[in-house]
Amino acid sequence: MTVPKVDLIDGAAMPQLGFGVFQVGDDEAERAVATALEHGYRSIDTASAYRNEEGVGRALRASGLPRDELFVTTKLWNSEQGHDNALRACEASLSRLGLDRIDLYLIHWPMPGRGLYLETWRALEKLKSDGRVRSIGVSNFTVDTLRHLLEETDVVPVVNQIELHPYFQQDGLRAFHRDHGIHTEAWAPLGQGHGLLDDPALARIAEAHGRTPAQVVLRWHLDIGNIVIPKSVTPSRIAENIDVFGFQLTPDDLRTIGEMDKGIRVGPDPAVFESD
Numbered sequence: 001m002t003v004p005k006v007d008l009i010d011g012a013a014m015p016q017l018g019f020g021v022f023q024v025g026d027d028e029a030e031r032a033v034a035t036a037l038e039h040g041y042r043s044i045d046t047a048s049a050y051r052n053e054e055g056v057g058r059a060l061r062a063s064g065l066p067r068d069e070l071f072v073t074t075k076l077w078n079s080e081q082g083h084d085n086a087l088r089a090c091e092a093s094l095s096r097l098g099l100d101r102i103d104l105y106l107i108h109w110p111m112p113g114r115g116l117y118l119e120t121w122r123a124l125e126k127l128k129s130d131g132r133v134r135s136i137g138v139s140n141f142t143v144d145t146l147r148h149l150l151e152e153t154d155v156v157p158v159v160n161q162i163e164l165h166p167y168f169q170q171d172g173l174r175a176f177h178r179d180h181g182i183h184t185e186a187w188a189p190l191g192q193g194h195g196l197l198d199d200p201a202l203a204r205i206a207e208a209h210g211r212t213p214a215q216v217v218l219r220w221h222l223d224i225g226n227i228v229i230p231k232s233v234t235p236s237r238i239a240e241n242i243d244v245f246g247f248q249l250t251p252d253d254l255r256t257i258g259e260m261d262k263g264i265r266v267g268p269d270p271a272v273f274e275s276d
């Protein structure tokens with residue numbers, strides 16, 4: 001299975017579908033990433049907060065795949081914000097991953113109340129110019145925090161990784177991204193499995209295509225231009241979630257899913273979320 005790539009605004013290319021490892025322990029992440037790589041995933045999304053960068057790194061090395069075929073994202077945690085903290089955090093992630101370069105480094109949450117994301121971003125700009133990371137981006141930024149970042153700093157984030165699924169479609173933020181050349185990357189693309197995948201409308205579309213609701217949801221993300229990073233530790237689901245390139249949704253299917261937005265988040269509201 002070869003996953004198409006999207007061209008990022010800084011000239012790099014990123015697989016449109018990757019593999020997430022949130023809430024997966026270090027050894028389990030190693031096994032899950034190994035399985036994902038066998039099934040053709042080449043982009044892995046971890047974070048220092050997930051405490052599994054070492055397991056991810058072990059799986060990457062054991063795969064024997066050339067480094068330039070792999071795309072590794074990790075994220076700087078809230079307690080690592082601030083200029084010098086961010087520089088140290090990146091070195092620590094590189095060392096846990098066993099890499100000499102991260103493909104995409106993200107600020108995990110903006111925490112606007114702390115007022116540190118601009119100086120943190122300037123540290124990421126330095127990491128990029130020093131070659132420690134290839135591309136830099138953000139996660140959980142709102143229109144307000146993104147606009148502020150664009151006004152005050154030099155490098156445009158290549159992605160904003162945000163909660164996005166059919167029950168929480170984020171049309172306003174997606175339009176803002178489009179206007180600024182930022183790619184939308186969807187976390188919880190399957191709504192973390194709760195409820196969404198039992199939706200009767202999705203079941204009907206899935207049945208019509210001989211596919212599963214998860215595959216229909218992932219196909220919808222790809223069709224509307226999102227980058228997706230579904231997570232599973234179950235080998236059959238890992239295989240199922242990348243097998244989404246052999247069918248097409250109809251305009252009616254896309255309209256039906258487009259009308260499913262309930263404005264329901266599964267995660268915290270980034271305008272107010274703060275945590276160490």
Ligand code: NAD
Nearest residue numbers: 020021022045187188189190191192193214230231232237
């Ligand atoms: P997800 O939407 O990928 O859902 C994962 C869950 O859905 C699994 O645990 C499983 O219960 C279920 N599932 C997966 N495949 C399935 C299938 N084929 N059929 C039925 N059920 C299935 O949620 P997520 O893990 O929260 O998000 C994906 C990735 O996004 C994470 O692993 C992580 O890398 C990233 N993420 C980032 C942030 C952030 O703040 N930036 C927050 C959460 C997650």
